[in-house]
Amino acid sequence: MGAPERIWNHQQENRTRRLQRAAGTLGADLAGKQCPAARIADLMHAVLEPGDRVCLEGNNQKQADFLARALAALDPARVNNLHMLQSVLALPEHLDVFDKGIASRLDFSFSGPQAARLARLASAGKLNIGAIHTYLELFGRYFIDLTPRVALVAAQSADRYGNLYTGPNTEDTPAIVEATAFRSGIVIAQVNEVVDELPRIDIPADWVDFVVPAPTPHYIEPLFTRDPAQISEVQVLMAMMAIKGIYAEYQVERLNHGIGFDTAAIELLLPTYAASLGLKGKIASHWALNPHPALIPAIEAGFVQSVHSFGSELGMEDYIRARSDVFFVGPDGSMRSNRAFCQAAGHYACDMFIGSTLQIDLQGNSSTATLGRISGFGGAPNMGSDARGRRHVSPAWLKAGEQARAGSNRIPRGQKLVVQMVETFREHMQPAFVERLDAWQLAEQAGMAIPPVMIYGEDVTHILTEEGIANLLLCRSDEEREQAIRGVAGYTPVGLGRDKRMVENLRDRGVIRRAEDLGIDKRLASRDLLAAKTMKDLVRASGGLYDPPKRFRNW
Amino acid sequence: MGAPERIWNHQQENRTRRLQRAAGTLGADLAGKQCPAARIADLMHAVLEPGDRVCLEGNNQKQADFLARALAALDPARVNNLHMLQSVLALPEHLDVFDKGIASRLDFSFSGPQAARLARLASAGKLNIGAIHTYLELFGRYFIDLTPRVALVAAQSADRYGNLYTGPNTEDTPAIVEATAFRSGIVIAQVNEVVDELPRIDIPADWVDFVVPAPTPHYIEPLFTRDPAQISEVQVLMAMMAIKGIYAEYQVERLNHGIGFDTAAIELLLPTYAASLGLKGKIASHWALNPHPALIPAIEAGFVQSVHSFGSELGMEDYIRARSDVFFVGPDGSMRSNRAFCQAAGHYACDMFIGSTLQIDLQGNSSTATLGRISGFGGAPNMGSDARGRRHVSPAWLKAGEQARAGSNRIPRGQKLVVQMVETFREHMQPAFVERLDAWQLAEQAGMAIPPVMIYGEDVTHILTEEGIANLLLCRSDEEREQAIRGVAGYTPVGLGRDKRMVENLRDRGVIRRAEDLGIDKRLASRDLLAAKTMKDLVRASGGLYDPPKRFRNW
CATH class of the missing domain: 3.40.1080.10 (Glutaconate Coenzyme A-transferase)
Structure with missing residues (x-):
């Protein structure tokens, strides 16, 4: 040439x-x-x-x-x-x-x-x-x-x-x-x-x-350790609603939990509240999850068959080694994590992602971006989005898909459960529900093409607050969706702006379910339900194998 | 205890x-x-x-x-x-x-x-x-x-x-x-x-x-080798429409091609037709793709910056070794493929998937399952579905998202381009467009919970036939979508059943674009446009480095 x-x-x-x-x-x-x-x-x-x-x-x-x-x-x-x-x-x-x-x-x-x-x-x-x-x-x-x-x-x-x-x-x-x-x-x-x-x-x-x-060992942050002592009774109530209203309702066996006290409370209620509902062996058996210390009681109770992890967690090494039927360990006995494979598994092989957020708007879009902070997303968008390439069925996936498509003539397809769990007010009495996400203003300031949304409302199936569960799969219009969200937004301005008649109608249809609709007695939502109430309880539950980092010890 | x-x-x-x-x-x-x-x-x-x-x-x-x-x-x-x-x-x-x-x-x-x-x-x-x-x-x-x-x-x-x-x-x-x-x-x-x-x-x-x-070397199937001699002029025409109507329109730089002669024709038109449109350096630069021999002329012409692969292709070893700026090779000079990483890349880092199928219904659902055959999906559902967890932007992704959301008040979001490319009649004059997918009957026979759909209509953005391109992103109702599909279904029963006035209206709005609407002179759609017309041409283009398996040689 x-x-x-x-x-x-x-x-x-x-x-x-x-x-x-x-x-x-x-x-x-x-x-x-x-x-x-x-x-x-x-x-x-x-x-x-x-x-x-x-x-x-x-x-x-x-x-x-x-x-x-x-x-x-x-x-x-x-x-x-x-x-x-x-x-x-x-x-x-x-x-x-x-x-x-x-x-x-x-x-x-x-x-x-x-x-x-x-x-x-x-x-x-x-x-x-x-x-x-x-x-x-x-x-x-x-x-x-x-x-x-x-x-x-x-x-x-x-x-x-x-x-x-x-x-x-x-x-x-x-x-x-x-x-x-x-x-x-x-x-x-x-x-x-x-x-x-x-x-x-x-x-x-x-x-x-x-x-x-290196002159010193590489740093590791014990990011997934949550002290049970800090779990509130509101979080216990929300965990009860999650277990009865979502895990049991959809038979969720394969799942991922986000970081936080909300989901730690669920983990600690599996061997107590969930077991009392006869759910052992029926829910939460297979996990894409770091080795959360809060999962120890559920593992010991035989709830958990398998955990594959993105990373590990400081202090869990000996416990993992002694529970090789549950965790992925090598022939040498130590765990191998792998963020890429665990994210792929979380996306495609799990039926549910449940996690917390900072702000939710009236379409159900949620974001952790707030003014003056560009915090990013981590794994949430991957696990907290419908896996549109998934083709294998499970009861949870089929039921979510049926609810989303009931009454339409679209070809049947399942859907991932994506649950956002949030108290109506977060720290400093900031409402979690807003008319407009801070992400919009952040996008303008930082010259982003679109606002940084962590989980899109289109992918969210349930919003869970202390006021109840909004099942967005059952909403048939943008207006219903907005009212379902307002209906669990409590005393925030967004909640107070609800159309009371429409919200009652959504409740009659089961789109909104409050604790009492689920047969949950709020007076039972006490810290006594937690399978471990302190770090020391977690150590005890592990048979002394869990060795928490110093900052989590007060004994 | x-x-x-x-x-x-x-x-x-x-x-x-x-x-x-x-x-x-x-x-x-x-x-x-x-x-x-x-x-x-x-x-x-x-x-x-x-x-x-x-x-x-x-x-x-x-x-x-x-x-x-x-x-x-x-x-x-x-x-x-x-x-x-x-x-x-x-x-x-x-x-x-x-x-x-x-x-x-x-x-x-x-x-x-x-x-x-x-x-x-x-x-x-x-x-x-x-x-x-x-x-x-x-x-x-x-x-x-x-x-x-x-x-x-x-x-x-x-x-x-x-x-x-x-x-x-x-x-x-x-x-x-x-x-x-x-x-x-x-x-x-x-x-x-x-x-x-x-x-x-x-x-x-x-x-x-x-x-x-093992007593004999493991078997490898040269699955991705397509003899340019078998590419028809209809396929050249469709490839021209793909390049001008989709690749150029959306500035598609990162992509995956399915297997087949349809996409091989596109690969062979990059250094000729696409170059004549001034598209070199503007489209098709980064690939998640096996080392298709049909891509050799585009690589040699400097169209391609990077190719990461699921697997390799027999006969391409020396060529890959000599083109280490393009392929992923190790310090030893041989390629390392990895299906898991390449699928993740195809899902999340590509702006377009384009591939062929066997049947498409009126909602745009497509399937390769036909009666008496349970053929499965391969990588198509993963790459041919919107990556809902994706958050980085590109011109192609933003434009597709804008088209899908124009006129709605939903929060902005991009979308993957998913193109199904099919001639209106496949082998034995079977229509590619059907009222009802064979997948429904197969599901009944095999006791499947839902029909085995390869790519869901909800995820398809364009259907491309020799009759033109239907842009489903621009359809605003199920009815428009159906007529857009009928409008490119030619003389199949589905095509003949179209509402002519509505199809003309869709064409006026650019939802359907025929070759002439794209400024493509059908008379130029000749095999002369192929950068290689035979296997020998591919070998020549590679400077003798490509060594096709025997079955593809007639010299």
């Missing part, structure tokens, strides 16, 4: 040059793939180039914190304009890189603890947000249009060849490393220790370029 | 007993993890138990065919009532196990070549179908309620420790092995050869229990 021959292996050649620079810089300090911690800045300056897409492993639990600190300490004159890819922004260093001009663009999923600072940096023009994603969506883009050039990950240990043991908190590591290593990228892993023999290999050495023993 | 202590490690203990039986039976024949092919029946009898859930690796390309034959040759008096889990039923042995009474239950995704026999066996009561899934859904269930007890997988090679190199056709192997190995299951891998050093490690030996060198 006459044209000069095109080069098709730029990335491989560029990778080779980076590795050569690293070898040249580190010299004899580089032992195989192992780089000493003291030379991390030299290693990073050698392998990073301005404008690189860099995936820094920030999970919602495990953090590549040593590498994050090292990155934030680089010279912005040499390394700049990085495009950061990250599941979770959890540490100050995750934003320091933008403040210092080392990075300028960000694609992420969740920023809980850094949400306010992220919003400030964004409005100060210090960073450009590509998009907010749900985890599996971000992983998907790693293989399409956001493939990392360099990945900075965290593992428990490495052997001298560079094989990695990620241990119970495997989390995002396999997805990040696979996308990077198989597109001629460079993978740097911080490890807590280098050992002669790993308990097992989670990531083969072939996929890893450099291993750095 | 007084009760006898519960045992929590049944599965680990049972696994140990199975491994001990294998060691006892095989004795000195077992060298480390390596079992000779001649003893495969003894190994299987030792490790399998009646009622086991067994995942037999049947991909849509790579087959664990040696293990499939061995399983089908077992003694049904000793091994029976197996519950088979399988992506694809491709080989006769995959059904022989049911015929012989070795297995009795099946959960699967696709059964193309075995669809008729599967239907016969099901109606004869020889097997009980749990459900038909899309791939990622089935993988999800491996981690929730369908975890395999024993996995029978295929790899290219192993080393003497049991590490596996799966090579370019990695496909399902990582998902199957991870689910099995980390729930105290047993993993048996057939390999083509045992070598001293693997090109790279794809599956660590810790995850593998037995390696069996």
